[in-house]
Amino acid sequence: MKGKMLRATKLGVCGDPILGAEGWPVHVTSKGFVSVEYAAEVDDGEEIDQKDANGDSLVYEPARRRIKLYNVTVTAGRVDPELYTLFTGMPVVLDEDGNATGLRITSKVNLDSAVALELWSGTALKKCAAGAVQRPRFGYFLLPQIIDGQIGDFTIENGAASFTLTGKAIENPGWGTGPYDVYLRSTGVEALESPMGDFDLLHLDWTQLPPPAPTCGLTPRPPDGTVAADATDATDMTAEYTATYVPVGPPPPPYTVDWGDGAQTIGPAEAEKVSHEYATPGTYLITVTDTTTGASRFKSFVAPAV
Template identity: 30%
Template structure:
């Protein structure tokens, strides 16, 4: 059993989802980038209510610990590149276009709670031998449904500007096996979609893959494979 060590985060891809958490297929529904500093995935847990039975003389007769409820992850992404396409995909706020139809900015309008996006992250692995035919190994993280995307505080001055995006994961959704080839499906390292879909109570999937992350492109990327071919 391998024991992979995570060296550093490498690439992130976001994908537009509809109101049911399904990938939106088409040309302008994905975005791949690497200009980010950190991605925090903080568990949101309701601790539950303890039940205590105490006699009139003060002696504890019984005690039952409350059962925690996992509500999902509170996501916080710290990044640098102010891409209108990325802002539009993650917050739902509209792009501002130039005279030639190219995205040049965005509007801050409202929090879009009825849609969302999926987020995938590849982190480099060290200390493991390369599989024949593979370019390397990565830890792959999938958050299949994030809602309530919101840009945080922005302070402009003489130093570098860090931008923050927050959101919250949801369970269920319709990611299925996904629209992308992210894992090997045979010993020849043939790329394919997820072999099994996420369960309807799951908020994240993590596994080691020998399929390289997508190429970084500062523009919309198409969402056309996997579940899109079956729809």
């Protein structure tokens, strides 16, 4: 399985996603990694085997194993200061323009910083229903909380440099269903169907929703809006996008609405609308993309609308 994308989201002390400017989760979306290793740390339990004075079995209880946590190692091929500081809690170094250019590693014990780590991989599964919009499937892996993030050893030499990030993945009910949509179902884009529980360490599944697009540094809030059936179309085959948030920039608004059938429209101004009529029924993935930063958000429309 080839790794496609990872997303690291900053968590608070209770394991809840930290929200930054405009209520957008503080996170990094990157494809600059070489590998992610998940190594289970197992508690083998304790066997009780008590014999009587004659040597016969008196009490026997077999040891019961359980996974305590996952030791996670991310090998990164690109230096991404924001990803490293989210993972480790180490302070980022800024240049005179406020851009992240490096990281300062300290001896302080990191007790407050934690991240959730999502990863998308490629998969060979291709089971498409007849007549449906054909889409690839992706593997989806979620670790709801990684603590004790550290940067591993590295070597400067005549060769490709890589850095390792290590941490301990533990349970985190504070993640709930998460702040993002990660599935594309027949009813549209959705978050996790059930929240991460008190003992859930790892969620792995496949999804037809593509991974988010990579961005430089912290992922900015993408343009946003609502999608509904155009009330003027009696066939319910026309989707109407109403902008609720537009990134700051010179006019026209610097974003696009990809309707999922090959058509694309320049995004409207805030509170304005654009519409698109579909030729055939189906569940369509709509991608709203900031053309300046690359940040994107997925929407969906079921044609005909019901």
